[in-house]
Amino acid sequence: MPPEDRRALGLLLLLGLLPLLSLMLALGLGSVALTPGEVFAALFGRSSPLAISLVWELRLPRALSAFATGALLSVAGTLMQVLVRNPLADPYVLGISGGAAVAALLALLAGLGGVWLTGSAFGGALLAMLLVFGLAHRNGDWSPTRLLLTGVVLASGWGALIGFLLVVSPAQRLHGMLFWLMGDLAYAGPPLPALLVMVLGLLLCWPLARDLNLLQRGELQAGALGVDTRRLQRRLYLLASLLTATAVVQAGSIGFVGLVVPHLVRLLGLTDHRLLLPGAALAGGGLLLLADTLARTLLAPQQLPVGIITALLGIPLFLHLLQRGARTT
Amino acid sequence: MKLSARGLDVAAGLRRLIRGLDLVIAPGQSWGILGRNGTGKTTLLHTLAGLHPPAGGEIRLDDRRLAELSRRDIARGLGLMPQDTPDPFPATVLETALIGRHPHLSRWQWEGPADRQRAQAALAEMDLDGLESRLVSSLSGGERRRLAFATLRVQDPPLLLLDEPTNHLDFPHQHALLGRLEALRQQSRGVAMSLHDVNLASRYCTHVLLLHPDGETRQGPTHEVLDRHSLEWLYGIPFRELPNAGHHRVFIPEPDICLETVETAR
Numbered sequence: 001m002p003p004e005d006r007r008a009l010g011l012l013l014l015l016g017l018l019p020l021l022s023l024m025l026a027l028g029l030g031s032v033a034l035t036p037g038e039v040f041a042a043l044f045g046r047s048s049p050l051a052i053s054l055v056w057e058l059r060l061p062r063a064l065s066a067f068a069t070g071a072l073l074s075v076a077g078t079l080m081q082v083l084v085r086n087p088l089a090d091p092y093v094l095g096i097s098g099g100a101a102v103a104a105l106l107a108l109l110a111g112l113g114g115v116w117l118t119g120s121a122f123g124g125a126l127l128a129m130l131l132v133f134g135l136a137h138r139n140g141d142w143s144p145t146r147l148l149l150t151g152v153v154l155a156s157g158w159g160a161l162i163g164f165l166l167v168v169s170p171a172q173r174l175h176g177m178l179f180w181l182m183g184d185l186a187y188a189g190p191p192l193p194a195l196l197v198m199v200l201g202l203l204l205c206w207p208l209a210r211d212l213n214l215l216q217r218g219e220l221q222a223g224a225l226g227v228d229t230r231r232l233q234r235r236l237y238l239l240a241s242l243l244t245a246t247a248v249v250q251a252g253s254i255g256f257v258g259l260v261v262p263h264l265v266r267l268l269g270l271t272d273h274r275l276l277l278p279g280a281a282l283a284g285g286g287l288l289l290l291a292d293t294l295a296r297t298l299l300a301p302q303q304l305p306v307g308i309i310t311a312l313l314g315i316p317l318f319l320h321l322l323q324r325g326a327r328t329t
Numbered sequence: 330m331k332l333s334a335r336g337l338d339v340a341a342g343l344r345r346l347i348r349g350l351d352l353v354i355a356p357g358q359s360w361g362i363l364g365r366n367g368t369g370k371t372t373l374l375h376t377l378a379g380l381h382p383p384a385g386g387e388i389r390l391d392d393r394r395l396a397e398l399s400r401r402d403i404a405r406g407l408g409l410m411p412q413d414t415p416d417p418f419p420a421t422v423l424e425t426a427l428i429g430r431h432p433h434l435s436r437w438q439w440e441g442p443a444d445r446q447r448a449q450a451a452l453a454e455m456d457l458d459g460l461e462s463r464l465v466s467s468l469s470g471g472e473r474r475r476l477a478f479a480t481l482r483v484q485d486p487p488l489l490l491l492d493e494p495t496n497h498l499d500f501p502h503q504h505a506l507l508g509r510l511e512a513l514r515q516q517s518r519g520v521a522m523s524l525h526d527v528n529l530a531s532r533y534c535t536h537v538l539l540l541h542p543d544g545e546t547r548q549g550p551t552h553e554v555l556d557r558h559s560l561e562w563l564y565g566i567p568f569r570e571l572p573n574a575g576h577h578r579v580f581i582p583e584p585d586i587c588l589e590t591v592e593t594a595r
Contacts, residue, residue: 002445004421004423004462081418082418085415085417086417087417087418207436207437210431210434210436213420213424213428213431214428214431216416216417216418216420217414217415217416217420217425217428218411218414218415220375220380220409220411221411221414221428223378223379223380223400224378224380224404224408224409224411225404225408225428225429225431225432225484226399226400226401226402226403226404226405226431226432227400227431228399228400266418266419267419271418271419271420271421271424272424274439
């Protein structure tokens with residue numbers, strides 16, 4: 001195996017350690033702190049009932065939700081960036097989360113919760129996706145610029161609607177709405193559906209990874225080297241939308257992860273999508289898990305929206321790597 | 330492998346650029362496509378590569394219609410070196426050359442040592458050896474063009490379409506690249522490239538296709554078609570031919586002389 005491949009595989013393995021370490025922290029930290037030994041004991045049911053229920057019923061589901069959400073957003077971000085060939089794209093820039101947020105706020109305003117809230121957010125995301133798809137798709141021509149602009153314009157439209165809904169909402173609902181808008185895992189549903197979508201999404205997009213390597217160099221180059229670009233772009237759009245919708249439903253709209261994690265992983269040196277996609281899933285999941293653990297422990301018992309922490313953690317890390325990259329190339 | 334167009338109409342948006350073109354690019358031929366800006370050289374190349382729908386007529390790769398072939402099958406028969414290759418995301422030089430193997434690898438296959446050797450040889454051929462692990466974004470314009478050509482060489486198709494391959498290249502590299510193409514032509518590959526330098530076309534192309542702004546075309550063996558009159562017709566400025574230039578005819582554009590004066594003087 002050539003040295004650069006060995007290095008890339010090593011990096012991927014290192015990225016695999018990040019979620020594991022984050023998981024140990026997430027399961028151990030909280031109002032009752034557990035040592036790694038106690039966490040393992042609780043995981044295998046050889047501990048006090050309190051510790052077992054703390055780990056199994058409270059911390060593990062939330063940790064898995066955080067991991068799944070981070071991985072979903074990062075993979076969706078990677079796909080979106082290739083789709084519009086623009087490093088500034090992320091799952092939210094195309095307005096998908098905006099649609100989900102408006103629908104979710106409407107549900108909250110109507111006093112609905114649980115399945116209704118989830119279903120409503122998912123429906124909103126799909127509606128937003130169809131709007132962008134329908135409006136940007138004209139004469140069979142589907143330029144990345146038009147896709148990006150349509151998404152950006154619609155996203156600001158959703159933003160205006162969100163502002164309107166917040167203004168007309170009664171004060172006692174505002175707090176919940178704001179938390180939802182900033183992204184929060186405290187009220188996340190069971191993690192299994194999101195985990196399943198994450199694994200399924202990764203399995204569906206991984207076989208397309210070499211095509212993505214080509215598409216990132218433009219439709220012309222990809223087409224000339226044998227990629228059916230129209231079909232590929234349609235698939236990417238559907239996959240990215242589905243992943244984003246699932247993430248939004250799980251944890252509200254958490255910004256920043258989908259934009260920054262793909263770049264972080266690229267800057268680390270994983271530029272081939274066959275490694276970048278799993279790398280982004282691991283890094284995004286691990287980072288969000290870490291951020292969520294900090295969000296619920298830093299100012300305990302006060303809980304912070306996790307979006308604040310992802311930004312505070314991610315921005316310096318990203319800028320550092322960007323600076324380092326600028327020096328070595 | 331042979332590429333043939335019959336009654337081909339080429340349009341960009343609502344603009345009809347080329348009408349009723351019959352063209353055969355056979356093995357061992359090297360076609361130079363000449364014309365002024367906006368006459369459809371690039372669109373024609375994209376159309377011949379199956380990347381732009383023809384406005385009329387049909388294109389065949391050997392005896393199969395291009396429209397019926399999968400992109401992958403087309404990519405194994407013909408390759409295109411685009412006019413520019415955007416790189417919004419970081420990628421190394423070696424990775425970029427290796428994407429040329431894409432049409433030859435199955436879905437689950439990874440590039441092996443043979444593919445890697447092929448890529449390294451193509452990079453060395455274009456003086457890019459030693460730059461394998463550099464990021465493409467750190468290359469100069471000329472180096473990027475040579476990388477694009479190396480990628481096409483790694484793809485290694487029997488038919489090569491090139492959109493202004495000598496853009497940004499210095500003289501030694503222009504001749505290195507065209508000399509490489511000449512060697513490939515002699516190994517029975519078919520070549521078609523758009524060029525802005527009539528003297529490179531005169532030296533390196535066995536055939537030329539002239540695209541006039543009004544949609545008319547002229548074509549044929551270079552020594553028959555490429556003369557002062559056809560160039561004046563094509564570009565609308567006077568040309569002078571250097572006497573005793575050697576094996577290849579050499580033309581000098583003379584834009585300072587008004588063409589009408591030349592015509593009346595005759």
